[in-house]
Amino acid sequence: MSALLSIQGMSHYFGGLKAVSNFSFDVPEGVIYGLIGPNGSGKTTIFNLITGIYTPTEGRIIFNGQDIIGKKPFRIVQCGVARTFQNLRIFGNLSVIDNIRIARHYKVKSGLFASLLRVPSFRREEEEIREEAMQLTRLMLLEERANDDAKNLPYGALRRLEIARALATKPKLVLLDEPAAGMNPKETDELMGLIRRVRDEFKVTVFLIEHHMKLVMNVCERVKVIDFGETIAEGDPRVVGKDPKVLEAYLGRGGAEC
Amino acid sequence: MHLLKKFPLLAAALCFYIVVTILSLDQVDILNGYFMVIIERSLIFVILAASLNLINGITGQFSLGHMGFAAVGAYVSGTITTLLLKLPPPAPDAIFSGPMLVFLVAIVVGGLCAAGVGFLIGFPSLRLKGDYLAIMTLGFGEIIRTILNNIDYVGGPRGLLGIPKFSNFGVITLFTFLIIVLLRNLVQSSHGRALLSVRENELASELCGVDTTKYKVLGFVIGAFCAGIAGGLLAHLLQLAHPTQYGFLPSTLLLIMVYAGGMGSLTGSILAAFSLTFLTEGLRVAFDNIPSFNLGGTMVRVGTEWVMVIYAVLLILIMLFRTEGIMGMREAKLLIIGEKKK
Numbered sequence: 001m002s003a004l005l006s007i008q009g010m011s012h013y014f015g016g017l018k019a020v021s022n023f024s025f026d027v028p029e030g031v032i033y034g035l036i037g038p039n040g041s042g043k044t045t046i047f048n049l050i051t052g053i054y055t056p057t058e059g060r061i062i063f064n065g066q067d068i069i070g071k072k073p074f075r076i077v078q079c080g081v082a083r084t085f086q087n088l089r090i091f092g093n094l095s096v097i098d099n100i101r102i103a104r105h106y107k108v109k110s111g112l113f114a115s116l117l118r119v120p121s122f123r124r125e126e127e128e129i130r131e132e133a134m135q136l137t138r139l140m141l142l143e144e145r146a147n148d149d150a151k152n153l154p155y156g157a158l159r160r161l162e163i164a165r166a167l168a169t170k171p172k173l174v175l176l177d178e179p180a181a182g183m184n185p186k187e188t189d190e191l192m193g194l195i196r197r198v199r200d201e202f203k204v205t206v207f208l209i210e211h212h213m214k215l216v217m218n219v220c221e222r223v224k225v226i227d228f229g230e231t232i233a234e235g236d237p238r239v240v241g242k243d244p245k246v247l248e249a250y251l252g253r254g255g256a257e258c
Numbered sequence: 259m260h261l262l263k264k265f266p267l268l269a270a271a272l273c274f275y276i277v278v279t280i281l282s283l284d285q286v287d288i289l290n291g292y293f294m295v296i297i298e299r300s301l302i303f304v305i306l307a308a309s310l311n312l313i314n315g316i317t318g319q320f321s322l323g324h325m326g327f328a329a330v331g332a333y334v335s336g337t338i339t340t341l342l343l344k345l346p347p348p349a350p351d352a353i354f355s356g357p358m359l360v361f362l363v364a365i366v367v368g369g370l371c372a373a374g375v376g377f378l379i380g381f382p383s384l385r386l387k388g389d390y391l392a393i394m395t396l397g398f399g400e401i402i403r404t405i406l407n408n409i410d411y412v413g414g415p416r417g418l419l420g421i422p423k424f425s426n427f428g429v430i431t432l433f434t435f436l437i438i439v440l441l442r443n444l445v446q447s448s449h450g451r452a453l454l455s456v457r458e459n460e461l462a463s464e465l466c467g468v469d470t471t472k473y474k475v476l477g478f479v480i481g482a483f484c485a486g487i488a489g490g491l492l493a494h495l496l497q498l499a500h501p502t503q504y505g506f507l508p509s510t511l512l513l514i515m516v517y518a519g520g521m522g523s524l525t526g527s528i529l530a531a532f533s534l535t536f537l538t539e540g541l542r543v544a545f546d547n548i549p550s551f552n553l554g555g556t557m558v559r560v561g562t563e564w565v566m567v568i569y570a571v572l573l574i575l576i577m578l579f580r581t582e583g584i585m586g587m588r589e590a591k592l593l594i595i596g597e598k599k600k
Contacts, residue, residue, distance in 0.1 A: 051465060053461070053465075072464075072469075073464045073465055074464050074465070074466075074467050074468060074469050074470070077464075077465055077466065077467035078467050082465075083465055085462070089459045089461060089462035089465075090459070090462070091454070091455050091458035091459060091462065091463075092458060093454075093458060093522075093587060094451070094454055094455070094458060098451055098454070101448065101451055102451045102452060102454075102455045102463070102466050102468065103466040103467065104448075105448050105449075105451065105452045105455075105466070105467065105468055106467035106468065106469075108448040108449075110447070110448065112444075112449055112476075115443060115444060115447035115448065115449050115450075116440045116443050116444055116447075117267060117443070118267065118443050118447075118595075122447070125448075126447070126448070129448065165466060168466075169466060169467050
């Protein structure tokens with residue numbers, strides 16, 4: 001297994017604040033990789049650095065053999081990195097299916113004039129886009145609500161919609177930023193199944209940030225624990241879960257004995 | 259016939275043009291001239307409001323200087339027909355005459371020039387958001403007006419006079435119809451959804467692979483193109499292009515149309531353009547007929563400038579009681595392209 005995403009010596013500062021420091025790691029192709037750490041430990045910053053929202057102060061990010069630092073976010077998406085957001089960023093006034101279709105837009109071949117004149121090839125392509133989007137709604141259990149405005153969906157469904165939208169960009173790597181946040185236990189169980197299905201059916205690599213330990217322990221094949229932007233443990237989730245340094249970071253000194 | 263079946267849009271446009279040209283022949287005296295001019299003005303305002311809606315309502319940007327684009331279209335096409343080619347006014351019953359075709363080309367050239375200006379304005383707009391963008395577009399509108407005021411070639415503050423009256427009911431309806439259909443097609447295509455996603459959430463849109471910069475400029479360019487065409491039509495209807503027609507107040511009027519009709523709803527813009535143009539005309543007549551009265555020793559004259567006061571009140575009422583406008587974001591059935599359900 002080769003590394004799909006490789007980060008080498010990445011650091012990022014917000015002014016004098018060190019958000020991520022000398023961070024290196026590899027995400028092998030085809031795994032479900034978990035990144036965990038206490039609040040404020042720099043997890044979302046790492047996602048923002050990978051997706052090009054921030055440019056790292058130093059270090060390299062190699063995705064699929066090419067350096068993606070300095071590329072605009074939408075170019076990085078087109079290289080095959082898709083993500084979801086911790087605090088949902090749904091196109092609320094658009095329908096569920098439109099939300100998904102937008103993510104596929106960059107692959108559209110019909111030009112502006114073909115779209116304005118609705119030539120036959122444009123109609124065929126629109127039909128294909130619709131069919132693809134419908135398949136994703138079926139996978140993410142959103143089929144019945146496909147034509148509803150996204151803002152009217154319950155929270156758990158919105159989380160699934162974000163995953164569907166990320167998958168619509170046809171990524172090689174999906175970054176999930178706290179996919180289970182705000183979900184009830186039943187929804188979380190469903191989500192675990194979905195994440196595995198997504199990896200198996202779409203042949204993507206999943207890289208997720210999560211606080212929900214049950215989900216991390218059940219779904220992830222490898223985890224990395226960070227605190228204040230530095231790695232404190234890495235490896236098999238069952239082993240990492242017992243690491244005293246990890247317990248200390250999460251529960252405080254002395255917490256390990258409890 | 260096969261060709262027409264393949265391109266229903268072309269067929270519809272042809273049918274429409276035939277019907278409309280028959281209507282526009284002044285032999286069929288259905289409506290009097292005054293009424294006709296108001297309808298023609300309404301149709302031009304439909305183009306202006308719908309194209310502003312593309313920028314403000316659909317792409318989620320903010321333009322306060324939309325009339326500036328119309329001014330570019332009006333002056334460019336007016337200069338071509340009046341100053342450069344010195345076209346004679348068309349015979350009243352001529353539909354397809356040589357000068358008429360030149361006029362149509364001039365209108366499109368005016369639209370293209372406006373689109374070019376829209377491209378230039380669109381670029382800085384990438385860096386600005388909200389209020390700052392509004393201020394910049396407001397400034398742009400004023401710059402255009404001031405430039406026109408100071409170019410002697412196009413009449414300066416006197417305006418460009420003696421433009422032949424080429425805009426008849428047929429031509430105006432044809433352009434309005436085509437632009438509304440094309441805007442409808444645009445909004446309900448993948449490109450249109452990309453524009454909508456920029457409005458909904460720019461960051462999410464970027465992280466769905468949409469080149470948000472490109473689409474913001476695209477919104478501006480298409481909106482400016484349509485406004486340029488409307489400006490050209492207006493100049494050849496009123497036989498005059500004057501800097502004050504394209505100042506801040508008319509731009510505000512367009513903005514009121516977009517907000518009253520509903521941000522993002524083409525149907526709303528059409529309804530609002532018609533009702534507000536008729537309302538302006540009605541109020542103008544009404545206010546002109548109110549006699550001056552004596553209020554505590556001073557004579558108060560109720561002039562047509564009070565129309566803008568009514569508009570301000572109207573806008574406040576809309577914002578208070580129906581924030582989303584007449585139509586909200588909905589479209590009339592006629593403007594929705596059916597998708598095959600499977």
